[in-house]
Amino acid sequence: MARKPVTTGFAPPALIINLDRDIVRWRSLSGALGGLGIAYQKVRAVDARTKINLIRRIVHREFVYPSENRNLTDAEIGCYLSHISALKRVVRQNLPAAMIFEDDVVFDSQFRQFYQNDLPKFLAVSDIVKFEGIHYPHTSKSGFLIAQGVTSELVIRVKPTLGAAAYAVTKEGAIALLKAFSVADRPFDHKLAYYDRHWIDYAETEPFLARQADYTSNLEHERKVFDLDVDASRRLRRLQNKLKAPSRAALRFAYIAKFLIKRRLRTPRRESLA
Structure with missing residues (x-):
């Protein structure tokens, strides 16, 4: 069950997903990371406004979101492919680990300490460490403790948060995600x-050390079309999701049990590498 740990003393670089036209966001986030002494690289985001026709010619399938009975929006497709590009860079550059940011992130005052002290420890026990998230009424506010840090705890939430604006991933995690995410x-x-679907070691920090800034989301203008859809089919899907909730919960608890067992079987030596 062991996997190669993150190298001692390795400082994960930041990969910033940024549209070329979002100059203000780039300057803000790159400046913040520079001030923290964190190395960063730009990952050019896939601009759906100019690239969607090319994408549809290259990818010979529909981008369907089955559980919502709709297609992904152009912006959602661009966002998805941009994260895939960032994960591929982790693998191609043979990075032991990296942080992946969307360009609308701001940091907590304790982020430098988190980056230097806690993140290496957390990456030694989880291939994905998410330190930003969007809470909803149904989201778990706490979770099962995986690791204790100076600035935060690493936990597995039964009902995880959404958002992918700030997370870290090991190379092994990036490889596994690319395989699991081959279909958008x-x-x-x-x-x-939704770790119960990809089954890759995943955990979140409590509290979060990064959050989305008050920029208007590049996805928002399209997302509202679906958020305002309250027709009968949408109500039926919500009912179906409620009926499936017990089976999803059972699968998540099985995943959590697997994670906790692996955690106990890891050797003290692995812990010392963090």
Whole structure:
């Protein structure tokens, strides 16, 4: 069950997903990371406004979101493919680990300490560490403790948060995610958070050390079309989701049990590498 741990002393670089036209966001986030002394690289985001026709010619399938009975929007497709590009860079550059940011992130005052002290420890026990998230009324506010840090705890929430604006991933995690995410059939943050589907070691920090800034989301103008859809078919899907909730919960508890067992079987030596 052991996997190769993150190298001692390795400082994960930041990969910033940024549209070329979003200059203000790039300057803001790159400046913040520079001020923290964190190395960063730009990952050019896939701009759906100019690339969607090319994408549809290359990818010979529909981008369908089955559980919502709709197609992904152009912006959701661009966002999904942008995260895939970032994950591929982790693998191609043979990075032991990296942080992946959307360009609308701001940091907590304790982020430097989190980055230096807690993140290496957390990456030693989980291939995905999400330190930003969007809470909803149904979201778990706490979870099963995986690791204790100076600034935060690493937990597995039974009902994880959404959002994919700030997370870290090991190379092994990136490889596994690329395989599991080969088909874009739901928004990227849904696929990342629903660990019971991809079955890759996934955990979140409590509290979060990053959050989305008050920029208008590049997805928002399209997302509202679906958020305002309250027809009978949408109500039926919500009822179906409620009926499936017990089976999903059972699968998540099985995943959590697997994670906790692996955690106990890991050797003290692995812990010391963090």
